[in-house]
Amino acid sequence: MTATPVVLETRPEHPPEGTAAAEVVSTDLRYLRDIAGSATAADVDRSLSASHPSLVDFAVLLSAPASERLEALAQKAHRITKARFGATVRLFSPLYLSNECVSTCTYCGFSAENEIHRRTLTPDELRAEAAELHRRGFRHLLLVSGEHARIVSREYIEECVAAVAQHFAQVDVEVQVWDADTYRRFGAAGADGVIVYQETYDPATYASVHLKGKKRNYAWRLAAPDRAAAAGIRRLGIGALLGLHPDWRSDAIALAAHGRALIKRWWRCEVQVALPRLRPAAGGFEPVDPVSDADLVQLLCAMRIVLPDVGISLSTREPAELRDALVPLGVTAMSAGSHTEPGGYADESDAEPQFEISDRRSPADVAAALRAAGYDPVWKDWQRA
Amino acid sequence: MDTRPDEITPPMVSNADDLVSNTDHLVVGGRSFKSRLFIGTGKFPSNEALRRAIVSSGTEIVTVALRRIDPTADEDILDAVPDGVLVLTNTSGAVDAGEAVRLARLARAAGLPEWIKLEVTPDPRYLLPDPVETLKAAEQLCSEGFTVLPYCPADPILCKRLEEAGCATVMPLGSWIGSNQGLRTRNAIEIIVEQAVVPVVVDAGLGAPSHAAEAMEIGADAVLVNTAIGTAGDPAAMAVAFKLAVEAGRMGRLSGLAASRMMAEASSPLTGFLS
Numbered sequence A: 001m002t003a004t005p006v007v008l009e010t011r012p013e014h015p016p017e018g019t020a021a022a023e024v025v026s027t028d029l030r031y032l033r034d035i036a037g038s039a040t041a042a043d044v045d046r047s048l049s050a051s052h053p054s055l056v057d058f059a060v061l062l063s064a065p066a067s068e069r070l071e072a073l074a075q076k077a078h079r080i081t082k083a084r085f086g087a088t089v090r091l092f093s094p095l096y097l098s099n100e101c102v103s104t105c106t107y108c109g110f111s112a113e114n115e116i117h118r119r120t121l122t123p124d125e126l127r128a129e130a131a132e133l134h135r136r137g138f139r140h141l142l143l144v145s146g147e148h149a150r151i152v153s154r155e156y157i158e159e160c161v162a163a164v165a166q167h168f169a170q171v172d173v174e175v176q177v178w179d180a181d182t183y184r185r186f187g188a189a190g191a192d193g194v195i196v197y198q199e200t201y202d203p204a205t206y207a208s209v210h211l212k213g214k215k216r217n218y219a220w221r222l223a224a225p226d227r228a229a230a231a232g233i234r235r236l237g238i239g240a241l242l243g244l245h246p247d248w249r250s251d252a253i254a255l256a257a258h259g260r261a262l263i264k265r266w267w268r269c270e271v272q273v274a275l276p277r278l279r280p281a282a283g284g285f286e287p288v289d290p291v292s293d294a295d296l297v298q299l300l301c302a303m304r305i306v307l308p309d310v311g312i313s314l315s316t317r318e319p320a321e322l323r324d325a326l327v328p329l330g331v332t333a334m335s336a337g338s339h340t341e342p343g344g345y346a347d348e349s350d351a352e353p354q355f356e357i358s359d360r361r362s363p364a365d366v367a368a369a370l371r372a373a374g375y376d377p378v379w380k381d382w383q384r385a
Numbered sequence B: 001m002d003t004r005p006d007e008i009t010p011p012m013v014s015n016a017d018d019l020v021s022n023t024d025h026l027v028v029g030g031r032s033f034k035s036r037l038f039i040g041t042g043k044f045p046s047n048e049a050l051r052r053a054i055v056s057s058g059t060e061i062v063t064v065a066l067r068r069i070d071p072t073a074d075e076d077i078l079d080a081v082p083d084g085v086l087v088l089t090n091t092s093g094a095v096d097a098g099e100a101v102r103l104a105r106l107a108r109a110a111g112l113p114e115w116i117k118l119e120v121t122p123d124p125r126y127l128l129p130d131p132v133e134t135l136k137a138a139e140q141l142c143s144e145g146f147t148v149l150p151y152c153p154a155d156p157i158l159c160k161r162l163e164e165a166g167c168a169t170v171m172p173l174g175s176w177i178g179s180n181q182g183l184r185t186r187n188a189i190e191i192i193v194e195q196a197v198v199p200v201v202v203d204a205g206l207g208a209p210s211h212a213a214e215a216m217e218i219g220a221d222a223v224l225v226n227t228a229i230g231t232a233g234d235p236a237a238m239a240v241a242f243k244l245a246v247e248a249g250r251m252g253r254l255s256g257l258a259a260s261r262m263m264a265e266a267s268s269p270l271t272g273f274l275s
């Protein structure tokens, strides 16, 4: 992969020039937020019929007048999703490697402040977990862990990726952020995707919820997908944890801007976004600006309309009926039967989960529900060559 | 690389002068331009007609073929270019990357600005740009410090590759050079515009002011016109017509084009579960 000639290895306050992160930082979010606050019904009509909708259209589609036109948004999002992705939903499973964490993030069950039982899978335990997920049908795995540079080191993650890559068609990692060199090593070990949620795009809110640890470095985290892409990783996942910021629309707009910038800069990569809503976890953090179901529908549809080709993944944080209803509106990937505590699949684990699961159906049940709705549950749609 | 802020923050339109002349500048290679119309200098009946067309169009960038330049002649094409207008030397006539690079180096040696409109057209009939040789030449010239504006097929992937090579713009063709057929590549240019992180200049084939307006309406950052002005009955008047069309198209783009139609769709409701 030819990389843009930019220096990605420094750790500046601001992301390096020539990165998607730098573009997000220079985006006039306030202007877009104002649009979301002042758009008219005529603006909504225009944005709904734009042939190549822009971020301005995205902001318009998040506005109050657009919420009055939710069904029109949904129909359009549905048409686009059918045209671009057909009637398919990719199923994947998270596999939690470790809940060790040295960081303090106020919203997370793994936070260092929480007195929870900590556990890190040994290679044998990892194999047992992976075998169980394989037995349940999964061929796409997402390896997840807390942030502990010593216990969850780059060598450990590399080893875990290599161990599961032999048996799974696609392996993504959602772990602490690294430099490009480490991402290259993950890629060589068999990782196809790197998922990094910025959690919130507002630097002040970011600082207020990330109290201690390496995750406090906003710019370094924001440019992580750029570093992964520069290292040749093909699939980039981003997301915002909705409810952290006092105005969720603002984070949603930044997320869309980030997705768009990544697609433009790293046009060879597949970009995937997630729209998780804050869930209860150890520590008892309450959402500041809760996102209602209707808000979530509006956001999902707007995202699909403005970024017609991005993958949109939906986790088991959301309840079963809602997940089923959201599928036609733009969802392209779903986790199923998830456990968010390390070691939860092969055995009963006594480790603490990262957050509470809502859709507790088995993978087979989720697949059956998709089939009943006319969708093809896809267990494998990728193979490393 | 220049970012394309208009997509994110179009200026609020309160005053037409503000929109087109004062605040909405085109930035290429770190230089700011008020005019979004580039003019090619071939095919004019005289140097005087060319000079009048340049002045009346308000253009700030003209392209000149290196092979037309002869500083030792009594009357050279460069004499027609008023001060302050950037001369973009083009490599027309080059049939491969090697020739294009040599022409660019000659231009540099002759003391011309290190801004190159890269043209590699091995096909003498349609003068179609060779995508492979254009990319090769662009990589070389960018690495030598030239500001490179490549004329290229309207191919979105090629445009991304040219961008990565370090080009200051991409210049996809609207239709065959000199054909006056307008935006035959409209759909591809829409994708190029959507994806680009450098300015998109639609080059070649724009035969009427309405074509230029259409290119600007779909989001091109600028257009380059030559034949339609150079061969017009009154080149200076046609230059004005293009200037106004470019401004009209740009203003239309920024002020939010009206919805063309809303499809009424009878389908089963998708959001009924919310109530």
Ligand code: SF4
Binding pocket: A101, A102, A103, A104, A105, A108, A109, A110, A111, A112, A145, A146, A147, A213, A215
């Ligand atoms: S969000 Fe990540 S870094 Fe923060 S406490 Fe949780 S696991 Fe640790």
